[in-house]
Amino acid sequence: MQSERTIFNVPTRGILTEVLISRIRHSNFLLRDVNTSLDELKESIAQHGLLHPIIVRIVELGGDSNYEVVAGNRRFAACKQLGWRRIMCHILELNQQEAFEVSLIENLQHKTLNPVEEARAYKKYVEGRGWGSLSELSHKIGKSHSYVCNRIRLLELPNEVLDRIVRRQTNPGVVQEVLAIKDRHQRQMVVQEIVDNDLTRRQVRSLIYGRTEEDGLFECISNSCKPSKKEILLHEKEKIIFRFITTLRIALMRLDDSLEGMTQDDDWVLWQNLIHCRSEIHKQIDELVSLKLKTRLHFDRIEHVSSNFSSKTKLEEIGQVIEDSR
Numbered sequence: 001m002q003s004e005r006t007i008f009n010v011p012t013r014g015i016l017t018e019v020l021i022s023r024i025r026h027s028n029f030l031l032r033d034v035n036t037s038l039d040e041l042k043e044s045i046a047q048h049g050l051l052h053p054i055i056v057r058i059v060e061l062g063g064d065s066n067y068e069v070v071a072g073n074r075r076f077a078a079c080k081q082l083g084w085r086r087i088m089c090h091i092l093e094l095n096q097q098e099a100f101e102v103s104l105i106e107n108l109q110h111k112t113l114n115p116v117e118e119a120r121a122y123k124k125y126v127e128g129r130g131w132g133s134l135s136e137l138s139h140k141i142g143k144s145h146s147y148v149c150n151r152i153r154l155l156e157l158p159n160e161v162l163d164r165i166v167r168r169q170t171n172p173g174v175v176q177e178v179l180a181i182k183d184r185h186q187r188q189m190v191v192q193e194i195v196d197n198d199l200t201r202r203q204v205r206s207l208i209y210g211r212t213e214e215d216g217l218f219e220c221i222s223n224s225c226k227p228s229k230k231e232i233l234l235h236e237k238e239k240i241i242f243r244f245i246t247t248l249r250i251a252l253m254r255l256d257d258s259l260e261g262m263t264q265d266d267d268w269v270l271w272q273n274l275i276h277c278r279s280e281i282h283k284q285i286d287e288l289v290s291l292k293l294k295t296r297l298h299f300d301r302i303e304h305v306s307s308n309f310s311s312k313t314k315l316e317e318i319g320q321v322i323e324d325s326r
Helices: 039-048 073-081 096-109 115-128 134-141 145-156 159-166 172-180 184-197 201-209 229-259 268-325
Strands: 014-020 054-061 064-071 086-092
Touching: 014 229, 039 073, 054 073, 054 096, 054 229, 064 073, 064 086, 064 096, 064 229, 086 229, 096 115, 096 134, 115 134, 115 145, 115 159, 134 145, 145 159, 145 172, 159 172, 159 184, 172 184, 172 201, 184 201, 229 268
Parallel strands: 054 086
Antiparallel strands: 014 086, 054 064
């Protein structure tokens, strides 16, 4: 069964199939606690089944291929505790950065992260891993630069305030206003005032600046970044190549499962032929990876030429305007 969708600029065409739970491990980048309050989820899955497959990617560990959860760690943990042997998976071909991005956007879409978990995820992406700037991250997740920046700045607040945000006792949008105060003592006083009197955002702004929203001091920034037609075409090509690679890698893993327990001592000729078939599939995967890189390089080369031509045209237009004004 084939499944396809788009998550920011990552080609996400993949394979839907059942996978042995013993071949799956949790993600190294857990954005939330997967073992907290699983009873309700387990009961739901036991009664109604797994309504949405978990998203996994193929990873190499010690020379062996296995699966790593990209999104759906809690569902995976619940099914594992229920004693399931197999689980329906949406298998995608993703690198480490893309896996983190897909996990992040899945959680944002389903609103499963609290503001503090969200802030920590953004900070890990920008500072912990250095995968991109604030602007690049905001572009990928469809949020404004100011939104991402303000979320990260929440982590500057005292731990007791962060705990209140997690417990939904304090509105993060209100309390983040105090970050404009540089003096930590004054900031703490305003935070306490917010907590004690349940102040609104307008009241906090008025308290800090002595001005209201109508004065035009605050501005809401939003952006929507859409890929160009050429980028969409490139992503469609990459999806096809990704699907071929993923299908062959799954076949390779299933061949390994079939070879398990067999040695060349059992039947040397048969063993050599089977290993040769496996090697041929591995070569095809390498060729497809090379083809994907060539496709991307070709696109980048065209974009570079197009950009230079556009810049040259603009310079000529400016030069003409200057010439006409003389």
